Amino acid sequence: NAGVTQTPKFRVLKTGQSMTLLCAQDMNHEYMYWYRQDPGMGLRLIHYSVGEGTTAKGEVPDGYNVSRLKKQNFLLGLESAAPSQTSVYFCASSALAGTVETQYFGPGTRLLVL
């Protein structure tokens, strides 16, 4: 049981390049989330999904797209990377277990856009 995994762990992009961050969970969770963490800003929600085939915008969605084609995977895409997207990206998943809902986080992806 690996929990939540993220690929890649670190990436350097040039402005205008595109890339996809992959999040995978093996806990059969319905809900998945993408956050970004920036110094002094805390964690902010980019997009989220409440089930396979569904996605919704979070607090800071501009410049990102997501897809949830399979329940266990949640992909975050940057179509044309900008230096403002330099950040650490965290994926998380959760499921309702009775009335308790704990969110589990992946180890993060560090992205540097030059």
Place this chain on the structure above:
Amino acid sequence: KQEVTQIPAALSVPEGENLVLNCSFTDSAIYNLQWFRQDPGKGLTSLLLIQSSQREQTSGRLNASLDKSSGRSTLYIAASQPGDSATYLCAVRPQAGTALIFGKGTTLSVSS
């Protein structure tokens, strides 16, 4: 709009001290509240989760309390150790299935 604030932003204490980290939130209508620990360059590890109907949760040397009516939660760490040095994040979940809203964290340094 729900906002979560953590005070202080940073805290330094000698080993062995008992300490309290504070978290406040602007909307008392929450589903649950979760405390996380984050080590430098690492992901988030869940420490304690308090449902809206609960007043506190305990795990080892950690105790988290919740006062919904006043919009406050505290994380109490007993007999602090250097290994407790990390950033502690408070997050609230407004409703079931919604994303967490995070505070900016308190960075704790425990010296030996």
